[in-house]
Amino acid sequence: MGSSYKKAEESIYNKIKEYNKSASESSLRIYSLNIEKLFKDMDEEASNENHEVFEDVDKVMDLLNSQKLTTNTLKNKLSSIITFLLANGTEKAVVVKYSKEIEKLTKKLDDVKNNMEWNDKEKKNLESIESLKKYIETLKDKLPTSLNKYSEFLMYMKYLTGRFYLLFPLRNEMADMKIYYKSEYDKLKDTNNETNYIVIDPKKKSGKVILNNYKTKKSYGVIDFDIDDKDLVSLFDKYYQACKKNIENYNNYVLFKHDFKNFTRNEFTRFMNSVWAPTGKNISTSMLRKMTLSELYPVDKIKKMSHIMGHSIKTQINNYVKD
DSSP states (O other), rough: OOHHHHHHHHHHHHHHHOOOOOOOHHHHHHHHHHHHHHHHHTTTOOOOGGGGGGHHHHHHHHHHHHTTHHHHHHHHHHHHHHHHHTTTTHHHHOOOOOOOHHHHHHHHHHHHHHHHOOOHHHHHTTTOOHHHHHHHHHHTTTSSOOOOOOHHHHHHHHHHHHHHHHSOOOSSGGGGGGEEEEEHHHTSSSSSSSOOEEEETTTTTTEEEEEOTTTTTTHHHEEEEOOOOOOHHHHHHHHHHHHHHHTOOOOOOOSSOOSSSOOOHHHHHHHHHHHHHTTOOOOHHHHHHHHHHHHOHHHHHHHHHHHHHHHHHHHHIIIIOOO
């Protein structure tokens, strides 16, 4: 059963890869896993030859809607179906029907964004930045005095990650971020690559973040900014010293798993969730970004004024708000 399932998954994966040669490895895996799951949900044999089961758009939509998926997850499922059908030469009319469903979902998401409103899932996990800061500080008192076992490193990783992201709400760039002393970083032959860095100067108690690998790099190029929190820099310094001393063949990743390999971006999402799990909230990097910016802007005043002026919030921000 297991081997036949794996064989079907690989067959679907290869078919989609043959069709969309430019897709990333992670995208191809997501597409194929989504299709496998849908076949299973429909109690159908998973194979490229059986792609016709997705041509009954109404039936598939009924199934998906019954699963109470988030809007983004539903969009991802539909995108996977479209890619799978195109890879198997399905008629355009069927693909168009799915595309129209995606258009509806996109409009729904845009309406929520333009109205500056939290969706239902976000409301359940909403928390103030101040309360998250207080929670993170409770972890500081529990940090181990020595760093030898993985469980001790893990406690430090969770504290450093939480505190770092409350200051700098990045996406998942820390997943494969490396740490160096400034003297070490200056000796690296190639730093303008696809690696993100934390660079610290322990004597000055200063630090810098350098982002070479992030979602919108094509638009904004390499980003660097200072870590002004001297206490945080000192903690990174202590942590880094312990990593170099106690981990054989340490590869300079800030975060690592039991096998000392770095997290993938998806694994980092789960790690980030675990940082905040004791608060009872399911908080991701995306949620932190939204909470941070929502506290910076007077959302209620913006919504009220857009109503008074008779235009959308998007129009107000794009056309009227100036620096």
